[in-house]
Each structure stands twice: as structure tokens, then as C-alpha cells.
Amino acid sequence: MISQAIAIPRLIESKYHALNDLPGALKAHGFKRVLFTVGNGIEDLFKEKISHLTSEPELIITGPVILEELDVEKLAPMAYDFPNYDVIVSMGGGKAIDSGKYTAFLKGIPFISIPTSISNDGFASSGASLMIEGKRKSVSAKMPYGVIADLSILSTAPERFYYSGLGDVVSKITASYDWQYEANRGVGSVDHFALLTSKKSVNSVVRLPRPYIEEGLFLKEVVDSLIMSGISMEVAGSSAPASGSEHLISHAMDRLAPGEYLHGIQVGIATYIMSLTQDYRVNRVRTFLSDTGFFDYVKTFEIPKQLLVDAIRLAPSIKPNRHTTLHEQKYVEKAIKYLDEDRILRSILF
């Protein structure tokens, strides 16, 4: 029998003006001394919203303190220098969330994330993307105790983050296929509850009727999906339910063209390529990425086709211990062929 302790968020709010309820929620969950960290510029952008939290008389709030340090060698001493708090609350983009999450992990205290954009599922997962000896590495840190997704904040984020979030949502389709694919070939095993969570996280979004996509509440579905995806990784004890060959292509792009494109933009294109290659739910992926305007948006980046060719070839070596579809040479060739043969890929790559 396998038994494991799974940390899942205890406080999840995803709605318009969710931040207004945070002081009450902190008190209800027994937190008093709060370290409140933010990303650069967040305080100016959301002055009024933040004041709900910082002016709460029954809480002892330190902050907002700007914390966006990703270099572990600099972050660790900073973390130990902070006095003892009951909880760390971090608001901002990926850097603010990851540095706050890792600080809470080092201090052994709960962490609450308030994402200001939804470019990937990092705000609701235990992983943190940090710099170790000058290289970007995924480090396992701490599952957030709470996620406060304030839709009135997230809806003001630049559109590139929104499209990136969509790409990370749809990737669970090819990721779950790869996870089962390798388990069927004797590499690792599938955790069925994690697989179910991952599949449901994406299905609730991609099956929405087209008119819904234009409505504000679609954003909530995307946020909830990314939260579910973060939880699926926690249940599995690995990133496998949320990250397959499509993520390997994206990681390879990070190496070949560092910092050039957002994570979810890369992942979204790679998901479409891999759904064709796996011959798995192609219509669903294609319809979703077309209807949401993802493909049209990606086109504006003028991503070179050759970068994708190189990334697909490099992808399997990124995680040599896995056995996704791309770990078989015939599928590498098949994936590359689609770059020329598929009408949509021909039109969005340059």
C-alpha cells in the first residue's frame, strides 16, 4: 500500500475582488504576524487594493517589502535574516511568487500567493524556478497554503500573460498522454488520482462553448484549471501529470533562445505539435487554440521554424530518465515533419 502526505492549498479564492477578503481569511486561519512581499511596481499599481490588507488593525503586517530575488545564494541569507512570521504572503508575477515561496519553504512557514498574472501554474504549485550557480533550475519548494486569485487584478494583466496561461492549461492534454505512454512502457507509474485531476483541469476549460470564451468568467476557469494542475503535481509527487514532451520542447527553447518567449506561449505551440504527433485530441487542441485567438497571437512573435526544429531534437535529452513520445526517434521526425505539413504551423512559424 502506498501512503503519502499531500499538501493541498487550504485557502483558495478565485473571484473578482478576492483580495478584499484576505484580511478576514488570514484571521480565520489563525495568522497574525504576516510578512507581505511584492514584486517591483506592484505597490504603485495596486495601492488601493493593498491598503485593505496593510491597514487591517488586528494583523501585524510587515511590508509591502519588495522581494524578487531568484538567486538562491542571495535569497537564502535574506530568508534567514527575516524574523519569525506566521505566514508569508507574496503578490506579483512569477519572480515575486517564486522568491516568496522559497523563503517560506526555508523558514518552514505557510505561504500564500497572490498572482498578478497567470502566465503559468507556478502560483499554485510547489515548484520554484530559481537561479543556482547562474543557471535557471526548477526547485521543489512548498505548496502554497493559500492562493488568492483576484480576477479584478488578473484581468488587467497584459494579454501576453493570458495567452501564456492558456498554453499552460492546454498542455495537460499531451502531458497526460505522455505520462500514460511511458508508464505503459515500464517507465515510472501513473498515479490515477493525479491523472484524473490533470485531465479534469484541462477538460473543464477546453470544452467550454465558444461564446463563453469572450466572457470575463472564462478567466476564472483558466485560473481554477491552473490551480488543479498544481495540485495534480503535488498528488503525483512529480511534474509528470502536468509536464510531458510539450514542456520538454519549451525547456529546450529556453536553452536555445533564453528569455525570448513566455513559458506558456512555447508550451501552447508545442502542445499543438505534440497532439498532432501523438495523434491525440488534435481537433480539441486545434479548436481551443484557434477560438481563443492563441494562434493569431503567437503569429505576432514571428518565431523561427528552425528554433522549433532544434528544440524538438534537443527536447528528449532535457529529461533523459523519462520516456515520453519524443524519447522515440520516429516521433521526433514525425513532429518535425508537421512543422512543414500542417497548415496552421506553416502560417504561425517563420
Ligand SMILES: [Zn+2]
Ligand atoms: Zn508549464
